[in-house]
Amino acid sequence: MKEAGRTKSGKGNMIESKDLVHEYSRRDEDGNITGIIRAIDGVDIQVKPGDFIAVLGANGSGKSTFAKHLNGLLFPTEGTLYIDGMDTSDSTNALFVRQTAGMVFQNPDNQIIANIVEEDVGFGPENMGVPTQEILKRVEESLKEVGMFEYRRHSPNRLSGGQKQRVAIAGIMAMRPKCIVLDEATAMLDPVGRKNVLGTVLRLNKKEKITIILITHYMEEVVQADYIYVMNKGKVALEGTPGEVFREEGKLEECRLTAPQITQLVRKLRKANIPIREDIFSEEELIRSLLLFKKNGR
Amino acid sequence: MSIVLQNVSYTYRNDGNSVTQALSDINLEIHKGEFLAIVGHTGSGKSTLIQLLNGLERATQGKVFFQGKDIYSKDFSIKELRSKVGMVFQYPENQLFEATVIKDVEFGPxxxxxxxxxMELNSFQALKDVGIGEELLDASVLALSGGQKRRVAIAGVLAMQPEFLVLDEPMAGLDPVGRREIFALLQKLHKERGITIVFVSHSMEDAAEYADRVVVMNQGKIVLDGPPRKIFCYEKELERIGLGVPQATRLVHRLAEQGAQIEKDCLTVEESAAAILNWLQG
Known part of the structure; x- marks a missing residue:
């Protein structure tokens, strides 16, 4: 691979943003600027290689604008963003940035282009100039990894939304990115589709050590993340581990987010003086704690 | 006053000439005044079903009656049906196309x-009902937020003064607060305007919280039909077809399975919390 552009920094982080600002300008019919919207307003984020990071936020919080910066679809208006040490605002880095951070978008129908599943997965590496034998190997591996190998000769338009998203993820994997960004990739899926896509992503993170940035407004999806950033009105309003973030009931409400039912139950029971831990996120753990309390009276 | 589907089936031909049966032998009566959720996983036939309700799709077998009249008979006015049964599609904001908010809403009526x-009165009232203020009437639809656009799209259907409002995944893509706002709007229309609400969803939480009747679909058939409390007793059956029950309900069911003497009939977080407290302190 060719050497990337000159500007390198970011202290060994996979992603590092410093005072990142993005402004959209609104124009009238003659192209005169009539207003400026600050979609991202001074965001500092650090992601280490291999991390599973979630960016939570309501509609209009700036999270999708942030996502588009991560693979160089948008450039900072102010501040800096380094992806694997490359400054995204340096245009000579664009190709390397996109190869480093692969994007999965919300609508599965907008990101599948070929008539056959395996051709779609091979499209990315083919464009990158990967040799044919290597493409075939990657397509097979990627499809097996997302559990879609048996559909390799199917037409994508016969697949369910969740299956299409997994094919899209396989297509990204075949390009061997160090980082995968999922921008509300589960928003259009039913519960089973969501579970399968999230399971796939989690496995890629644990097994292949791929850095994951999961962007969503479903708090249920982020309980397994290493670290969470909550965005509101273009700023990071709250950050921390799932335990640290989920306990901030008032702040989350301000950010237009709602905790999963298990968290809401835990809060209500604790308010009624039932001594269970506040960082319980799973059904199994809550049941265990409750049964133990019932048995021992504590 | 109702919509009746009688032995309705719907099949379509795929490009490879194989035939898919999207609906088979559906019998369903939607009564005026109901708040009905139609749930099912992707491909279960729920979207096809609702398109039969205002004659957008025609059943390949069986009959559809609106207020006792066969909608496929020659002298039936489909146009009138479409005004009485308003349809809001998925991501309806993508269908806004006029230059201003008020023009877009006026298009239907x-x-x-x-x-x-x-037409002007109805459009104005519809926008008021969905909570879009007068200051936005002449705004460009492009200048609105996602949630506002969706409400404008709903207003466009309301301005036709429907008696039934049918919505396909009205909360898809909205954040939790946005979802609550849309449902609050539907509840208001239901209560104050007496509009019958039919909504398609794959969220069992939403069905539990808002609907007074839930129709569960799987592989083109209705497999369960009843009030949410009754439906959620069938947890295993629901899980087998890729659905399940709300988290808080499932937790209480699990506790009961582990031998807890606990009230299992819980729909919401509040009810589940109360049941757990009762059991712990009992």
Whole structure:
């Protein structure tokens, strides 16, 4: 691979943003600027290689604008963003940035282009100039990894939304990115589709050590993340581990987010003086704690 | 006053000439005044089903009655049906196309032939009902937020003064607060305007919280039909077809399975919390 552009920094982080600002300008019919919207307003984020990071936020919080910066679809208006040490605002880095951070978008129908599943997965590496034998190997591996190998000769338009998203993820994997960004990739899926896509992503993170940035407004999806950033009105309003973030009931409400039912139950029971831990996120753990309390009276 | 589907089936031909049966032998009566959720996983036939309700799709077998009249008979006015049964599709904001908010809302009633004054009044009232203020009437639809656009799209259907409002995944893509706002709007229309609400969803939480009747679909058939409390007793059956029950309900069911003497009939977080407290302190 060719050497990337000159500007390198970011202290060994996979992603590092410093005072990142993005402004959209609104124009009238003659192209005169009539207003400026600050979609991202001074965001500092650090992601280490291999991390599973979630960016939570309501509609209009700036999270999708942030996502588009991560693979160089948008450039900072102010501040800096380094992806694997490359400054995204340096245009000579664009190709390397996109190869480093692969994007999965919300609508599965907008990101599948070929008539056959395996051709779609091979499209990315083919464009990158990967040799044919290597493409075939990657397509097979990627499809097996997302559990879609048996559909390799199917037409994508016969697949369910969740299956299409997994094919899209396989297509990204075949390009061997160090980082995968999922921008509300589960928003259009039913519960089973969501579970399968999230399971796939989690496995890629644990097994292949791929850095994951999961962007969503479903708090249920982020309980397994290493670290969470909550965005509101273009700023990071709250950050921390799932335990640290989920306990901030008032702040989350301000950010237009709602905790999963298990968290809401835990809060209500604790308010009624039932001594269970506040960082319980799973059904199994809550049941265990409750049964133990019932048995021992504590 | 109701919509009745009688032995309705719907099949379509795929490009490879194989045939897919999207609906088979559906019998369903939607009564005026209901708040009905139609749930099912992707491909279960729920979207096809609702398109039969205002004659957008025609059943390949069986009959559909609106207020006792066969909608496929020659002298039945499909146009009138479409005004009485309003349809809001998935991501309806993608279908806004006029330059301003008010023009977009007026498009439907104008095409229905309402006279100008009536059309303006209805459109104005519809926007008021969905909570879009007067200051936005002449705004470009492009300048609105996602949630506002969706409400404008709903207003466009309301302006035709439907008796039934049918919505396909009205909360898809909205954040939790946005979802609550849309449902609060539907509840208001249901209560204050007496509009019958039919909504398609794959969220069992939403069905539990808002609907008074839930129809569960799987592979083109209705597999369960009843009030949410009754439906959620069938947890295993629901899980087998890729659905399940709300988290808080499932937790209480699990505790009962582990031998806890606990009230299992819980729909919401509040009810589940109360049941757990009762059991712990009992």
């Amino acid at each position: 104008r095409n229905m032939g309402q006279d100008t004054l009536q």
